[in-house]
Amino acid sequence: MASTSVDVIDIDDPSDPRVDDFRDLNSVDRRPDLPALPGGRVGKGLVIAEGVLVAQRMIASRFAPHAFLGVDKRLTELDDALENPTLRGVPFYRASADVMADVVGFHLNRGVLAVARRPPVLDxxxxxxxxxxxxxxxxxxxxxxxxxxxxxxxxxxxxxxxxxxxxxxxxxxxxxxxxxxxxxxxxxxxxxxxxxxxxxxxxxxxxxxxxxxxxxxxxxxxxxxxxxxxxxxxxxxxxxxxxxxxxxxxxxxxxxxxxxxxxxxxxxxxxxxxxxxxxxxxxx
Amino acid sequence: MASTSVDVIDIDDPSDPRVDDFRDLNSVDRRPDLPALPGGRVGKGLVIAEGVLVAQRMIASRFAPHAFLGVDKRLTELDDALENPTLRGVPFYRASADVMADVVGFHLNRGVLAVARRPPVLDxxxxxxxxxxxxxxxxxxxxxxxxxxxxxxxxxxxxxxxxxxxxxxxxxxxxxxxxxxxxxxxxxxxxxxxxxxxxxxxxxxxxxxxxxxxxxxxxxxxxxxxxxxxxxxxxxxxxxxxxxxxxxxxxxxxxxxxxxxxxxxxxxxxxxxxxxxxxxxxxx
Structure with missing residues (x-):
């Protein structure tokens, strides 16, 4: 893990506000990937990538992840992708599967999430x-x-x-x-x-x-x-x-x-x- | 409905044993379409068709339905298909959407089910x-x-x-x-x-x-x-x-x-x- 760019931060408390962008993924009205509407109504307008492969593709895309949440095994599997210099200083919140389940609201078998803000829409x-x-x-x-x-x-x-x-x-x-x-x-x-x-x-x-x-x-x-x-x-x-x-x-x-x-x-x-x-x- | 072959029978009590073949459709270990295994273990080995189109296709297939469960609206929609002489005397259990939901275990928005026994397997x-x-x-x-x-x-x-x-x-x-x-x-x-x-x-x-x-x-x-x-x-x-x-x-x-x-x-x-x-x- 020596060459990874991300900051690995351990999360033991599911209510930790630092992982709020990953909270209640299945909630109809609070999920973080609800689009933001004009006037600031509803969603945070975030984009969530699930699993190693999709997280790797997010890193390679114009959707720049600003945080990760995952179990240690997935941190290891993402190793090469996390060396990307654009990820310098981006937090990787490391948690147990149970803490992750408490945060996201269900047991997520893919074991890792990345989150990005929506970039400007294309014309x-x-x-x-x-x-x-x-x-x-x-x-x-x-x-x-x-x-x-x-x-x-x-x-x-x-x-x-x-x-x-x-x-x-x-x-x-x-x-x-x-x-x-x-x-x-x-x-x-x-x-x-x-x-x-x-x-x-x-x-x-x-x-x-x-x-x-x-x-x-x-x-x-x-x-x-x-x-x-x-x-x-x-x-x-x-x-x-x-x-x-x-x-x-x-x-x-x-x-x-x-x-x-x-x-x-x-x-x-x-x-x-x-x-x-x-x-x-x-x-x- | 004059020409339909089925016998329309109203069901008001979700615990009525006549609709047992439609019970607990989502149950992992009791659903009626679990295959029957050698030695008589688990399933009833039934086949369930959901919705008007699929029920119509079951009627046209080698899977002969031996019962229907549905709301009155779907009974009307199936009218032509139910004229099939192979369905003479087959019960159509007519129920409200709520009674149906109690029987099958969830709200079924397709509104009608047909059930057949598995015919002999093909070679x-x-x-x-x-x-x-x-x-x-x-x-x-x-x-x-x-x-x-x-x-x-x-x-x-x-x-x-x-x-x-x-x-x-x-x-x-x-x-x-x-x-x-x-x-x-x-x-x-x-x-x-x-x-x-x-x-x-x-x-x-x-x-x-x-x-x-x-x-x-x-x-x-x-x-x-x-x-x-x-x-x-x-x-x-x-x-x-x-x-x-x-x-x-x-x-x-x-x-x-x-x-x-x-x-x-x-x-x-x-x-x-x-x-x-x-x-x-x-x-x-």
Whole structure:
């Protein structure tokens, strides 16, 4: 542990105020990763990374951890990542599993947490500037689906995730965990003006492709051969709004067997990302 | 409701023994869908379908429901499906949402349950006989992943799911629910002799393709052009065992971005199923 940058501080008392940023993680109205709303209402607006892998990815991301809480075993496992000079002087609160459980409110089997403040939000136009493939979500309000979409985006070469109306917070702990930390690494931004803001994609030369099993759609494989592609996906059930489908350049479907439903939204997105990578330079 | 085949019976007392097959659904050791083990130990070995859509699919499957428990609204919604002559005389226990919650042990927002006995298990050779594409699972012990694999199999034209060692019960309520009922419709079977039993696939002219990000694997697109293909998938993390990989005809990987993990097992399977359908007759 000689080379670690963090300050290791032992915590024996679960009520110690120094670990308040990790308190009551499952509380509906007090969890530290509730977004801060205008006017200072509710949340601290923090971001929580759970487990060694996700904490490592947070350290590598633009979300700079300002504290850790973990058991000694995880401190050892994080050793290399904690050598990062950006962590100089950052406290690593070392506690027993029981003290940790008292602080967070349940037994956390991943054994370590990192916490960061939310950095400034990114602008859609800036995010799109350097991208060739993006995913745009509308009405996706399930944290696990959003987490999976980030994970699939990272794995299958998608450059950014953009949020239209009605989507859940991608920085909620469960979402970050399901994303395997990629919600902290894949750039994302939110449209202020939805769906009119979609025009920025066309301004940047993107083909916008609405994924829908509905009529007037081409098979997915015929939709992805453009220099820049933006996939639009909606929530399971309602799907994309008619307005958004009309605003898109093309509608595409994944060929499905008769008598089945559409796929889960994250699975459908993964297949679109795969088809895009398959026909593009990734496999060349 | 004139044409319905079921007998509607009102239940006011949650302790009524007639609804015992729906009792304590979340109980670890008393839930009715615990498998019956040899020697009569533990479970009743029942199968529970939750919600209108999944109940409809159970009615259409080889799992014949012998009772329903639901609120009046769901009875109405199921009307057409309940006209099925195989349901003549089957009781539909009609209860309030509160009585239902007392019986099952929690508030069930899907409002209706159907229960069936497990039919005889199918034989691997019989299942394989009529199939062109199958998925074979090893060590997949997460019910939601298994449910997703059934849903993806149904949607993307896979004929059967086969279970090697170390897999969870595909007929657990949560798995059936996540599968959208397709765990009841897509034929499945379990290998008695694992992995030696895999030879039955070769006997039936299948190419066995092990999905693995490891060395010696070809890109997925190069693996699927056989008349019959069996995809082998392992659990996230450990993946397929070395023995199984050695026993397969070919290893194939999904091309991934650097610095990312493998995909979730159900997502990887969905991409393999999609690639198979893409290169096959489904899109012809």
């Amino acid at each position: 859609v136009a800036d995010v799109v500037e350097r991208a060739h493939t993006v995913a745009i979500l509308e009405g996706v309000n399930d944290h696990e689906n959003i987490g999976s979409i980030f994970r699939n985006a990272a794995g299958l070469g998608v450059d950014a995730v953009l949020f239209g109306a009605g989507c859940a917070d991608p920085l909620y702990r469960r979402c970050v965990r399901v994303s395997m930390g990629h919600a902290l690494l894949v750039p994302f931004a939110r449209f202020d003006d939805w769906p009119r803001g979609l025009s920025v994609l066309n301004d940047h030369g993107f083909r916008t492709v609405a994924l829908t099993p509905g009529p007037g759609s081409v098979p997915l494989r015929e939709a992805v051969d453009a220099a820049k592609v933006a996939f639009l996906v909606g929530a399971e059930g309602p799907g994309l709004s008619e307005t958004v489908m009309r605003a898109s350049d093309l509608r595409a479907h994944i060929p499905m067997s008769r008598g089945t439903d559409s796929l889960n939204v994250a699975t459908a997105a993964a297949i679109a990302f795969y088809e895009r990578a398959r026909s593009g330079t990734m496999n060349a | 691997v050779a019989d299942v394989v006989e009529r199939a062109h594409t199958v998925a074979i699972l090893e060590g997949v012990n997460d019910h939601e992943n298994i449910g997703s694999i059934f849903r993806n199999a149904a949607g993307l034209g896979v004929d059967a799911v086969l279970f090697g060692a170390g897999c969870a019960d595909p007929l657990y309520r949560r798995c059936v629910r996540v599968s959208m009922g397709h765990a009841l419709l897509v034929p499945f079977a379990r290998f008695d002799d694992w992995p030696r039993g895999l030879s039955v696939l070769n006997d039936h002219g299948f190419r066995t393709v092990a999905l693995t990000p490891g060395p010696g694997s070809v890109p997925l697109r190069e693996a699927v052009d056989a008349a019959k293909v069996a995809f082998l998938v392992g659990a996230e993390g450990p993946g397929l065992s070395e023995t199984v990989m050695r026993a397969s005809d070919l290893r194939a990987h999904i091309p991934m971005s650097r610095g990312t993990d493998s995909l979730n097992v159900a997502t990887a399977a969905a991409i393999a199923f999609y690639e198979r359908a893409r290169s096959g007759t489904m899109n012809a």
